Amino acid sequence: MDSPLPETFSERHAAVEARIAAACARAGRDRADVTLVGVSKTFPPEIVSEAIRDGVTVLGENRVQEGLAKAPLCPSAEWHLIGPLQRNKIRHALSLFTVLHGIDSEPLLHDLARVQDETGARPDVMLEVNVADEPTKHGFTPAAVRDALRAALADGVLRVVGLMCIPPFVTDPEQSRPRFRALRELRDALQDEFSLALPQLSMGMSGDFEVAIEEGATYVRIGTALFGRRTAGAWKPERSPDSDSYFV
Ligand SMILES: *Cc1c(COP(=O)(O)O)cnc(C)c1O
Numbered sequence: 001m002d003s004p005l006p007e008t009f010s011e012r013h014a015a016v017e018a019r020i021a022a023a024c025a026r027a028g029r030d031r032a033d034v035t036l037v038g039v040s041k042t043f044p045p046e047i048v049s050e051a052i053r054d055g056v057t058v059l060g061e062n063r064v065q066e067g068l069a070k071a072p073l074c075p076s077a078e079w080h081l082i083g084p085l086q087r088n089k090i091r092h093a094l095s096l097f098t099v100l101h102g103i104d105s106e107p108l109l110h111d112l113a114r115v116q117d118e119t120g121a122r123p124d125v126m127l128e129v130n131v132a133d134e135p136t137k138h139g140f141t142p143a144a145v146r147d148a149l150r151a152a153l154a155d156g157v158l159r160v161v162g163l164m165c166i167p168p169f170v171t172d173p174e175q176s177r178p179r180f181r182a183l184r185e186l187r188d189a190l191q192d193e194f195s196l197a198l199p200q201l202s203m204g205m206s207g208d209f210e211v212a213i214e215e216g217a218t219y220v221r222i223g224t225a226l227f228g229r230r231t232a233g234a235w236k237p238e239r240s241p242d243s244d245s246y247f248v
Contacts, residue, residue: 005225019209020036020220033218035220037220039223040061040227041060081093081099085112094121098124103125103128109151123159127140145186162187162202165179167203204217
């Protein structure tokens with residue numbers, strides 16, 4: 001970002017909130033239809049606690065073990081997994097996260113359904129779409145997401161609520177607009193084809209969330225603009241005695 005960030009969490013939160021409200025107004029959307037996910041990865045529980053007390057009550061973590069270690073040290077909040085989920089961590093993920101943003105393969109969907117069956121957990125699931133077909137990125141191709149959705153519905157227990165994307169990094173947020181629009185149009189097409197509601201679109205980060213809101217985002221995942229830059233020496237969970245058996 002070009003301009004320096006305000007000093008305090010409250011000021012940064014107010015600035016982000018004002019930008020969300022302005023983007024909603026420009027798009028003729030209701031502010032209540034957009035949920036701010038504060039991306040707290042690498043930040044220590046003291047700072048995340050401050051965020052929660054300031055009203056950022058939905059937090060996003062991209063690593064299961066970091067979220068599991070951090071959440072008990074913070075006031076109660078809603079925790080979302082925004083990063084990839086490894087198949088051997090599903091059970092642990094479901095003990096904390098109620099929304100999974102980045103489900104990105106059919107084997108993972110099947111394992112998730114099996115664990116949900118066993119545990120009774122019913123998280124909201126979003127399918128990640130590799131909107132620019134980047135070989136290095138996670139996510140279903142727009143073509144493969146159809147088959148994934150069909151498989152997910154066949155499993156019966158999965159609650160697929162929408163789509164998520166992380167478009168390629170660009171310096172001008174306008175360059176992300178066609179990607180966000182493509183995700184929304186894909187969502188619209190899937191809703192028609194499968195006759196089901198997919199109300200959620202998880203798209204937009206610090207650099208481009210206003211454009212994402214204009215294109216229909218219902219979850220914006222914002223780290224830097226709220227918490228500041230992530231640095232080396234970031235917070236790491238302490239190893240618990242059984243961490244090896246949990247997180248291989
Ligand atoms: C880190 C992260 C974000 C937040 O990025 P910022 O640019 O700091 O806002 C959003 N989504 C995902 C999946 C991330 O891993």
